[in-house]
Amino acid sequence: MNKKIAWLAGLCSVGVLAAGSGEDKQVSLTIYNKNLALVEHVRPLALPAGQQRVEFPGVSALILPQTVSFSATNLELIEQNFDYDLLTPTKLMEKAVGGKVRVVRTNPATGAETSEVAEVLSTTGGTVLKIGSRIEVLRDDNLPARVIFDKVPDNLRARPTLSVLVNAAQPINEDVRLTYLTRGLSWDADYVALFEEAKGALSMQGWITLANTSGTSFTNARAQLVAGDLNISNSDDGWYEQAQARARRSTGTENGPQNGSQQRIADYYLYPLKLPTTIANNQTKQVSFLDAANVKASKGYEVTFVGFQSSDEPEAAQVRVRFSNSNAGGLGAQLPAGVVRVYARDSKGQPQFIGEDHIGHTSAGSDIALRIGDAFDVTVTPTLVQTTKVNKRSTDYQMSYLLRNARDAGVTLTLRQIGLWRVNEVRAESIKGRRTDADSFAWDVSVPANGEATLTFTLRQGW
C-alpha cells in the first residue's frame, strides 16, 4: 500500500508480524500555550479477524502515553504500548544476551573472512561470547571482528511508535482515530507594531508562532490554537508556570470587559487556522491572525522613585506607548499573550526596532501600556534637600527633582513617588500632584523643548 508499511514489514519479517496503520488521512492539532498539544490522527486500517498488534509509527516522540485513546468501531482494545526504546548498538547487544549472533573475523594478513556463531553471555564491562566451547571477550585482541545480528528486537526502534494489541471480531477496513496529548508543540503570539508618533497611530500585525520540537513532522494538519492558561496538574513545573502566568498578567495592562470576535471554548479563546498547514520538526512557523492599521496610540514619559535620596546621576525617563483594544479605539480584538515588538521610522522612512514588551492574554476593551525603553534625552536628577523629623514617628522629606528635556519638542513627564509609609501626606508642592493609591503620589510636569523644569515638594511620612 505504501512504502512505509513495506519497510516496516521488512523490518519485522523475522519477528512477530504486526500490522501497521496507513498514512494519516487527517491530522488535527489543538495546541495550547504551555508546551502541550492534543493530536488526533485519522488513519485507515485494514485487519484480518483475530487478536493482533497494530503499530502506529510517526506519532510524536514526546507523546504522553497515558493520554492515548484509540477509537475504532469493530475493534476491542486489549492493551496499548508506547515503545520508544531507542535502537542503539549497545541496546542491540544487550538484547542479544542469551541469544546467538554471528562473528565475522578478518585475517589482518590475508584479508580472509571467517564466520562463527556465538552466544552472547554478558555485556557488562565488555561483551562476553561463547563460541563453541570456548569463552572469549569480543575484540579483546584488538583485531577486527564484525558482529552480525539476525534480527532487531521489536521493541527497539529508531522512531517513536505506538502499538496497540487489539482483538478484531471480524476482518475490518476502516478509519481509526488516535488521540493523545504531547509535549514539544507550543505557540505564542508575536506582534509587530509600527508606532507613528506624529500621527498618534499604531499599526499592528499579530502572528501566531508555532514551534515544533516534538521530533515528528505533521503534514497538512488542521490546527487550532487555544489561548488561556490551562492548569496542568501533572506538570512538573506547574507552580512555577502558574507563577509566571500571574507575573505575565501583571504587566501594565488592564483587562477590559468587551467581547472580541474570536470563538470561545469554556473560558479560553480558540484560534483555528484557516488552511491546513505542515508543521515540520524543528520548524518555526508563523501564521498571521491580526492586521490592524490606525489604532489610536499615544506616548508618555514616566519616572518612578522609591524612597528619598539624592543622586549624582540623572535617571532616564521611561517611554510608554499606550493604546486600547476596544472596538472604538481601533483593535477590537482580544489579544493572546505574547511579545510586542515596536518599531518607529527613521529619517529615511525605514522602520527601526525601538523596544519590546510582553502582554498577557488581554480581553477586548483593555487599555494597554507598553514599556518601550529609556528616553535618551529626558532625564530626572533627584535631590533630597532636607529632612526634618517632626516627631518620633514621622519625618518631612523636602525633595527637588530637576527634569531635563534635550528634545526639540516639549514633553510631559509623569513623576511617581511610590512605596510610602502608611501615613503620608504632601505638605507643600510646586505644582499640583495627585494621590494614585494609598502609598503613592504622581505629578505631571511639563518640560519645555531643550529646557528644564524643577519639581519640588515636601512629603511627610510616618507610621
Added chain:
Amino acid sequence: MRRTLVALLALAALPAAADEVRVISPRPDAVSITVYRDLFALVTETRTVDLPAGPVTLVFDGVVDTLIPQSAAIADAGREVAESNYDFERLTPANILKKSIGKSVTLMRTNPATGRVRQVAATLIAANNDGVVFATEDGNEALRCSGLPEQLTFDELPDDLKTEPTLSIRLAAGSPGKRQVRVSYIAHGFAWSADYVGKLDAAGTRMDLHGWLTLQNLTGSTFRDAQVQVVAGRLNLLDADEYNGTSLVGDTAQYSTDDSLDEARTYALEDMQDELEDEPDDVEYFAGCYPYGPGSVRREAMAIVDSIHAEDIGKFPDSSGEELEEVIVTGFRGSMAVRENLADYQLYRLPVHTDLNARQTKQVAFLHKPEVKVERFYSVRLASDEEFVDDLEGVIPLSIKIGWRNRVADGLGEPLPSGLVRLFEESAASSLFAGEDRIKDSPVDTPIELRLGTALDVGLSIDNKDEEPALTPLALLTRRVYLPLHLRASNAKARPVTVEIRQGPIEELEDMRVKGASLPTQRKFGDYMWRLTVPANGEATLSYKVGGKAPSDD
C-alpha cells in the same frame, strides 16, 4: 473501492503541497543593518522577486542564521501574507544520518590486508547519539564497532537539510510581476560600543574630544555594501528563553543600573565568542558501540564523523567553516557617522555603504569636538557611604576630576552614548595617558565628571581630628549636636589648583545641617559643597560645623 480512492487522493495531496510554486530569492539587492548594544541587530533586506499570479512561497536564501524567527516581517509584497516559516536543520554529518533512517546507503568496507574496497548495499535502521545500526543482506550490524575501516556514503542529501538557513513566506494570490519586497528580522551576534579619546591641553582647560563607534559582527554572515547604523539608548527587552524575547541577558528592566546591564552584556558577548570558537556539538555524536574488550582502542569509533564520504554531500559547514576569521579593524578616519533622533534614542548612520564581514570589528568616528571647555579639579566627598570615611588617618585622598557641561556654549552640545573615555595630557614634548572613566548615556546639557585617579601632589587633612562635639545645655535638650571640622588642603604643584569638598549625609546625624562655614556654602547633588583655590606650593583651609540629631533609640 471508493475508500481506496479517497486514500489515494489524500496521498496525492502531499506532493501537490510540495509542488506549490516556490520563488527563490538567492540574495538581497541591498541590505541595511542596525546594530544595538544588546548583542543583536535589525537586518532589513531589499529583494527583487518575480511573483506569479497564484499563491506562492517566497524563499529567502542567505539570511543570517542567528535570526529570531518571530521577528521576521515582510513589507511591500502587495499581497496577504498567509504564513512565514523558518527552517534550519543544518547540514551536518549527524543530521544527514538522522534524516537517512530507513533509506538506502552504501557501506564501503576496506579490507585491511588487501586494501580492497567492498561496497555493500545497506539500509540505515537507527542513527542517534548512541550509535548507528544498519542492515545488509548479511543481517544487522552496528557501524564502526568491528574495528574495520567502514564508511557510509549517501546517494542524495535529505531534502530538508540546508547549507544555509532559509526563511520562507507564503503569499496569497495577487497580481503577477516583478516586485521589490522588504524583509526584516532581528538577529543575534552583533554589538557596538562607543569609545572616546580626549586630549587635554597643558593648562587642563580645553579638551579635544573624539568619539568612535566600535562595531562587531560575530556571526558567520558577510554583508556587502551594507548601510549600517547603530542605536544608542536603553531599550526595554525581554528574556529570550522565558518570553521568546530578544535579550540574551534576561529582561533588561530587571537591571537597576546601566553598569550592571553593561556588565551582563559583556559576559554574554564573551560567551558568544567562546561558543564560536568551540567545537560543534556534532563531533562526538554517533560514536557509540556495544562494549568490547578492554584491550581494543575506542578512539577509532570516535572518528566516525570524519569518515562520511564528503564528495557526495559537499561541504560540512560545522566541521570546516567555523574557524574564527581574524578580527579586522577598519577605520573610516575622515568621514563620520551622522546622528539623528530615532524615537527617543540616538541613531548614528555610517556615511557610506560598507562591507561588514563575518567576525569583523570595525571602527567609525562619530564625534569630533576640538575645543571642549573642561575644568580640572580635585574632589573629596565626606559621607557615610564613602569607604575611606571610617579611617580618617593622615591625609585624605583627593580624586583627580575632569568636568564639563555638555553644551554648545562650552564647545560640545552633542548627545554622548555611554562608553569609556580615555584621557591624554598633551605637552609640548609628548602625550601622556592620564586615566579613563565610563560615562552613562548623556543628553545635551548634562554635567559630566570623570574620575581620573587619586592625586599625589594635592591632599587634604583634618586639623581637629580629636575634637569632641560641644555638649552645651541646648544640645542636650534638643539632642542636636554640632561637630566642628577644620580642613586643610595642600598643593605641592607649581600652579594653583581647585579643590572641591562635599559634605554628604552622615548616618549618625538625623536631619543633618551644616552651619558656620568659613567659605560660601553651595549645594551639589544634595550635598553641601565648598570650593577652595589652593595656591601653588601652598595651602588653604575650610572650617564648618556639621550637625544633626542623634538618632533616637525608638
